Amino acid sequence: MKMKRVSALLMCAVMTASLAACGGGEKGTADGAADGGGNGEKLSVMIWDNYQEPGLKEIIGDFTEETGIEAEVQVVQWNEYWTLLEAGAQGGEMPDVFWMHSNESQRYMSNEILLDLTDKAADSELVDMSKYPEEIKELYTYDGKVYGIPKDIDTIALWYNKTMFDEAGIAYPDETWTWDTLVENAKKLTKDDGSQYGIAIRNDTNQEAYYNMVYDMGGEIISEDRKTSGYDNPDTIKGMQYIEKLIQDGSMPSMETMSENGPDVLLKSGKIAMSFHGSWMVSTFKQEDYLKENCDCAVLPMGKESQRRVSIYNGLGWAAAANGDNTENAWKLIEYLGSEKAQQKQAELGVTMSAWEGTSDTWAACAPEFNLKVYLDMREDMVVRPYSRSTVTWENRASEIFKDVFIGNMSMEDACKQIAKEMNETLAEE
Amino acid sequence: MAKPKKKVTSQERNEFIWGWIFIIPTMLGLIILNIIPIFQTIYQSFFKTGDFGRGNIFVGLENYQKMFGDSQVWQALLNTVKYALMEVPVSIIISLVLAVLLNRKMKGRSVYRTIMFLPMVAAPAAVAMVWRWLFNSDFGLLNHVLGTKINWISSPDIAIYSIAVIGIWSIIGYNMVLFLSGLQEIPGDYYEAASIDGATGFKQFWHITCPLLSPTIFFVLITRIIGALQVFDLIFMVMDRANPALIKTQSLVYLFYEYSFRQKNQGYGSAIVVLLLILIMLVTVFQMVGQKKWVHYN
Numbered sequence: 001m002k003m004k005r006v007s008a009l010l011m012c013a014v015m016t017a018s019l020a021a022c023g024g025g026e027k028g029t030a031d032g033a034a035d036g037g038g039n040g041e042k043l044s045v046m047i048w049d050n051y052q053e054p055g056l057k058e059i060i061g062d063f064t065e066e067t068g069i070e071a072e073v074q075v076v077q078w079n080e081y082w083t084l085l086e087a088g089a090q091g092g093e094m095p096d097v098f099w100m101h102s103n104e105s106q107r108y109m110s111n112e113i114l115l116d117l118t119d120k121a122a123d124s125e126l127v128d129m130s131k132y133p134e135e136i137k138e139l140y141t142y143d144g145k146v147y148g149i150p151k152d153i154d155t156i157a158l159w160y161n162k163t164m165f166d167e168a169g170i171a172y173p174d175e176t177w178t179w180d181t182l183v184e185n186a187k188k189l190t191k192d193d194g195s196q197y198g199i200a201i202r203n204d205t206n207q208e209a210y211y212n213m214v215y216d217m218g219g220e221i222i223s224e225d226r227k228t229s230g231y232d233n234p235d236t237i238k239g240m241q242y243i244e245k246l247i248q249d250g251s252m253p254s255m256e257t258m259s260e261n262g263p264d265v266l267l268k269s270g271k272i273a274m275s276f277h278g279s280w281m282v283s284t285f286k287q288e289d290y291l292k293e294n295c296d297c298a299v300l301p302m303g304k305e306s307q308r309r310v311s312i313y314n315g316l317g318w319a320a321a322a323n324g325d326n327t328e329n330a331w332k333l334i335e336y337l338g339s340e341k342a343q344q345k346q347a348e349l350g351v352t353m354s355a356w357e358g359t360s361d362t363w364a365a366c367a368p369e370f371n372l373k374v375y376l377d378m379r380e381d382m383v384v385r386p387y388s389r390s391t392v393t394w395e396n397r398a399s400e401i402f403k404d405v406f407i408g409n410m411s412m413e414d415a416c417k418q419i420a421k422e423m424n425e426t427l428a429e430e
Numbered sequence: 431m432a433k434p435k436k437k438v439t440s441q442e443r444n445e446f447i448w449g450w451i452f453i454i455p456t457m458l459g460l461i462i463l464n465i466i467p468i469f470q471t472i473y474q475s476f477f478k479t480g481d482f483g484r485g486n487i488f489v490g491l492e493n494y495q496k497m498f499g500d501s502q503v504w505q506a507l508l509n510t511v512k513y514a515l516m517e518v519p520v521s522i523i524i525s526l527v528l529a530v531l532l533n534r535k536m537k538g539r540s541v542y543r544t545i546m547f548l549p550m551v552a553a554p555a556a557v558a559m560v561w562r563w564l565f566n567s568d569f570g571l572l573n574h575v576l577g578t579k580i581n582w583i584s585s586p587d588i589a590i591y592s593i594a595v596i597g598i599w600s601i602i603g604y605n606m607v608l609f610l611s612g613l614q615e616i617p618g619d620y621y622e623a624a625s626i627d628g629a630t631g632f633k634q635f636w637h638i639t640c641p642l643l644s645p646t647i648f649f650v651l652i653t654r655i656i657g658a659l660q661v662f663d664l665i666f667m668v669m670d671r672a673n674p675a676l677i678k679t680q681s682l683v684y685l686f687y688e689y690s691f692r693q694k695n696q697g698y699g700s701a702i703v704v705l706l707l708i709l710i711m712l713v714t715v716f717q718m719v720g721q722k723k724w725v726h727y728n
Contacts, residue, residue: 083691090483107694111481202672256584259673260566269569393693396671403674 043071043329046095048081051283055351062345063336069329071097089113094321096330100148102139102314106389109142115320118146120331126339131357135384136315148317149338150355152346154279155311155378156208157297158182164189164196164273164294173274173298175309179213179242182274182301186251189273198251199274200263201243203406204399207312207385208276214239215310216303221386227427230386231398232420237413244405244412255406267295276300279353279375286350286367299374311378314385315355389430394423468707475700486697493701502677503685503702507709509590510681514658516594517601522650525602526643529609530635543610547603554600558667561596565668581675583668589675596664601657605650612646613639644725652717659710662687682706 047056053075060071074095076084082104088094089108100108108114121127129137132150140148158173165172168189173182186198201209211221219236222229230236246252253266263275268288277285277297285291302309318337320330336342343356350366353375364372388394398419404410410418475493477486497503532543549557564571565582573579582592620638629637640647662683669676680688682702690699 086482086691086694107481111484113482204672254581255672255674256581257568259584259670260562260581261568262670271568393695396692399672403672407674 041070043069043097043326043333044095045071045073045333046081046085046098047073047075048078048099049280049283050075052351055283055346055349058349059337059342059345059351060333062342063333066336067332069332071333088321092323094324096324096326097318097320097333099151100140100317100319102385102387103391103395105139105148105317106142106387106391108319109140109145109147110389112322114147115322115324115327115330116145116147117149117320117331117334118144120335121146121149124335126335126341128340131340132355133315133357135313135382136317136355139315139384139387140317140319148319149334151316151318151337152280152352153313153315153355153360153379154353155313155375155382156212156276156278156300157311157374157378158274158300159267159277159285159295159297160274161267161270161272161295164270168273172296173301175299175302177298177301178304179216179239179301180304183242183245183249183251186246186274187249190249190251195271197253197266197272198249199246200252200258200266200272201246201276202258202263203255203402205263205276206395206399207314208278210240210243211312211383211386212276212300212310213242215312215383216301216306216308218303218306218308222388222423222427226388229394229420229423229427231416231423237416240412240416243402247406247408255403267291270294279372282367282370282372282375283350283352286369292369296369296371297374298371299377308381309378310381310383312385313379313382388427390426394419394426397422397426471700472704474697475704477697479694479696481694483696489697493698496698497701497705503682503705505677506680506682506685506702507705509679510659510661510683510706512590513594513597513661513681514655516591517597517658517661518651518654520594521598521601521605521654522647524598525605526609526647528602529606529613530639532606533610533613543606546606549600550603552600554663555667557600558596558664561599562668565592584673584675586675586678589669589673589679593661593664593668593679596668597658597661600664601654605654608646608650609643612643616642641726645727648717648721648725652714655713655717656710659706659713682709 045056045060047053053073057073060073064070085094085098089111094113100114121129127149129146133153136150136153137146140146140150158177160173162172170185170188173185182199189198190196214221214230214236217235217239219233219239220230221236252258253271258266261269261271263272264277264281264284266272267275267277268285268290270290285295300309300311318334320327320334324330338356340356340359343354343359344362346352347354347360347363348366350363353360353363360376364376366372401410401415401419401422405412405415474486476488476490478489478492479486528546532539532546562583563569567573567579567581567584570582572582580588583589616639620642621634624634624638659681660683661681665679665681665684666687669679682705686699686702686706688699689702690696
């Protein structure tokens with residue numbers, strides 16, 4: 001009977017389909033992680049940045065030549081990276097070696113998902129823990145145990161379009177600039193017909209833009225002990241109000257525009273005169289002809305009263321899975337990647353600035369078109385990217401609330417207070 | 431009907447064993463990948479989940495209480511229903527018309543059929559990326575051709591419609607193929623008889639095609655509603671997190687992903703997906719009952 005056939009078919013469809021939502025996520029990720037698990041032969045390495053892949057492959061190639069251990073690099077985009085790693089951690093099938101980030105490291109370390117490298121690092125001839133920046137090391141240390149070897153460090157600089165500055169008759173940004181100068185000039189560089197804006201900062205451009213402003217004003221995002229939010233600190237609000245001023249002046253493209261085309265896209269399509277970018281963006285920027293011809297970078301502006309020129313900085317760590325089948329070889333690879341030689345090469349190849357003291361200077365020469373030295377200069381006054389155990393939760397929530405400020409539904413002060421309230425609740429639950 | 435105590439022949443026993451052997455792989459798949467996770471998800475929705483699935487704390491109905499007071503969830507529910515209400519009827523009407531048109535003898539028929547089916551073959555992520563570019567307010571082809579400056583995917587008022595357009599476009603081919611197979615089961619005699627009686631093309635469509643195709647239409651309707659209520663990948667790929675229209679477009683599954691995988695609050699994410707499960711079950715039961723009024727099984 002046809003009726004029965006259709007009903008039976010439907011029952012199956014309902015069952016499979018209604019669960020695709022629940023099963024789907026886990027299924028997909030578990031499959032992905034399965035081929036990330038080592039089988040005793042080839043090491044699997046997982047990273048999230050396409051642009052670093054060629055350079056890292058070269059360095060890993062050197063490693064294979066020296067030790068005979070082969071390794072395969074897999075690139076997974078940032079968003080899926082953490083979903084995949086999490087599923088891998090839960091299912092016990094993780095890649096052998098992978099990147100760690102301060103947003104997530106606390107959770108991974110406290111649950112002993114990562115391989116304890118303390119003794120290995122102490123005994124190593126290649127790795128010398130005293131050569132890495134203190135705070136980057138701290139990101140990957142928990143309860144006195146080392147779970148990650150610093151890979152790189154990154155700082156922030158101001159990028160600007162020389163052609164637009166020339167046209168407007170404004171001197172290029174330099175170390176005399178304060179945040180007030182920036183706001184003033186952003187307005188001057190904005191054209192009334194909407195063809196050009198002074199600057200682009202998104203509601204979620206935190207590390208690259210507004211975190212720096214906040215610390216320059218003497219504010220903070222999270223307290224030293226990482227127990228309370230700094231968003232209700234009057235100085236923090238003062239820093240954030242520079243963003244509000246830029247919005248009110250109309251110096252930035254609409255939020256709609258920026259959400260579809262990020263500041264980097266707007267910069268390389270000649271829509272904006274300035275934007276902030278971390279040093280990790282250089283590897284993409286140096287492949288853009290428009291940027292090479294028209295743009296350059298400068299140090300960040302400073303706080304007028306504090307005279308501070310803070311760059312938020314961060315660094316990734318190389319970590320390994322605690323329950324991997326290949327921990328000995330995984331450590332060898334991490335050890336190699338953390339060694340002075342590999343760090344030097346990482347900088348030379350222009351992959352990123354390196355964590356090992358004094359190895360980054362060669363990095364600035366990787367794209368002679370740009371004045372990359374400013375990124376090195378920004379290392380003079382650095383604040384580590386604010387983090388806690390639940391960074392992702394409160395950071396996303398802050399971006400969400402800032403949306404209302406960008407649309408004009410809320411004042412920056414109210415938004416900051418609201419964020420502080422919610423962030424404190426999140427922190428209390430940690 | 432069956433006689434009691436009938437002796438089982440060896441052939442019957444053989445069929446019984448082989449029957450089971452043939453369905454076991456499918457059943458195992460269904461049980462492991464679908465049925466067990468359903469119950470795990472429901473179970474999990476009563477917990478405040480710890481990191482990496484360790485140290486879950488039982489919290490009873492707390493996740494549900496939070497959910498009922500969460501305006502984001504209700505907005506997502508509304509978005510989901512809105513999307514389904516647009517995608518399903520429009521895609522069914524268009525694909526039905528196309529199927530009827532492509533069911534005739536004509537030149538290049540298979541070429542047209544292939545073209546219509548192509549979107550179905552393309553990876554949803556790739557489809558979404560292309561549309562994202564088409565819709566781009568500054569550099570997009572659509573605004574360029576029309577000479578407008580409409581924020582197709584970032585204006586809270588219209589973004590959901592833009593998403594629905596992508597959804598409709600991607601699903602037409604699939605629906606059309608199902609309709610085509612349904613159409614080919616209708617004997618040509620009916621149309622011949624109708625022509626002799628003087629029924630025109632439209633009348634034939636309405637009085638012959640529609641009733642005889644109703645089981646297929648019903649099947650497509652019910653599966654597509656379920657599919658549309660689970661919309662996720664399009665929104666995930668097209669809408670950036672900074673997008674001001676996100677709140678007005680995010681679906682329940684998107685919200686589930688956000689909580690379960692981004693914010694690692696799997697308990698709450700599970701509660702959201704249980705809400706979706708209930709919604710889908712209600713809609714489906716309602717349709718199964720309602721079909722008696724309009725679906726003709728010969």
